Amino acid sequence: MSSQTPGIQTLGIIGGTGWLGGSIAKALLAKGVFAQGHLVISNRSGSHPLAREGAQLVTDNQALVARSGLIILAVRPEHFADLKIDASGKTVISLMAGVTAQAISKQTSAAAVIRAMPNAAVEIEQSFTPWFCFGEVDAATKSLVQRLFESVGTAAEVTQEDHIEVLSALSGTGPAFPALLLTALARQAMVAGIPADIAQLAAKNVVVHSSQLLASRDAQETLDSLIAYRGVTAAALQSLTDGQFEQQIGKALEEGAAVARKGL
Template identity: 75%
Template sequence: MINETVGIIGGTGWLGGSIAKAVLAKGLLSAANLVISNRSGNHPLAQQGACLVADNQDLVDRSDVVIIAVRPEHFASLNINATGKIVISLMAGIGAQTIAAQTSAAAVVRAMPNAAVEIGQSFTPWYCFAEVAATTKSLVQRLFECVGTAAEVQQEDFIDYLSALSGTGPAFPALLMTTLANQAMAAGIPCDIAQLAAKNVVVSSSQLLASHDAQHMIDALVAYRGVTAAALQAMIDGHFEEQVGRALQAGAAVARQGLQT
């Protein structure tokens, strides 16, 4: 358990709320050391002992660590003074230098969780702006391990690229699952069977990758020269990897564009 008081601006939203629930459930933080902001002044977390405030500056004043979990377009209107505080931003496209300048924070960390925070399975890369104490880095790592896995990156640009990769959460698997089901239905497979088959591929069968090397699995299946090999080879011949690369670059470009505004 940590002794710092953590405030989450946007702590009742899906992202901030998931993190708030996780740090309490994992015992990283006591409810008395959690502050969340909510304009309505009412939220179930308050019943667990968390401090609920309606004013964001009040939250900052009560906190040692401030997590900003709001949409990027709302950042400019926050108008908070976080002098002497640690600010952790979960906003895509808002640079650390901009955050430091607007909040006067003593330390700024940019992090990019994804929607899997809801089930404790997010991968969260994080970046420290300027010099940050080792104790602060340890706190950040432990905080995001409450909702999955986490790793520090050494360049801020990596956060923007990873916003389009891990930050997209279930978007790519969802697209693959939908595409597989649609193609099966186009081939005459009944809708319910098509959806079950596609879900098994994306959700169930992919769990094998937790204990198997992905490239070794691909190589073994291609070497077998069977049905799977034919399907994989068609995707390779269709420049599947290049298409994924273009998709990631397109997403990263949007994040970087936001970074520059």
């Protein structure tokens, strides 16, 4: 059963067969956020397996806009300049990093722009997606946008566009920070003489499996209790603190956000 908002009966996704747009389209159809025949996606060929799941395929982006009450731009930022659509009177949701809402509004003539920043975990429906509204967006549309992104994980509206730039460098990176930590832990274990296969198993357990405990525990309280124990873990954590670990994370976020603000 479809749960779309009255007045927005059809969603269009430009780039809806790529990994990001395709993951969202698949989840929306599977969960009935939009009914079969009310999700339109565009690509160059006009064909895709998503058609068997109820999506309508088109090759012309403007035709998609004409048929849709809400449009998602799931294209790479560097391809946006070549995207020629007239979305007058429509609301456009952009998934592009580094392209401002004002620039999108100017090029598409959209009545309102929503910038959203999902991450690679859309593939497993575990993304966190912050979103920001530019222009007038009514409560019903906001509710639909929230449900749309909750179909691939969790989501929250932010009140400042710059929050999207910062979160592009945080949650928008998806598995990047965990992958870096896992790689560093495994490599340093190997430096200490641990066989490569054992080092990889141990590091993956820490980053992927043990971290699942934090789903139901407060992170700071967990740290405080481990440090208070004054054991092996406390010594390791103190070493990272002395090495300005948190400041390095802050610098990384600043550098990433600066790129997003400047534009890709």
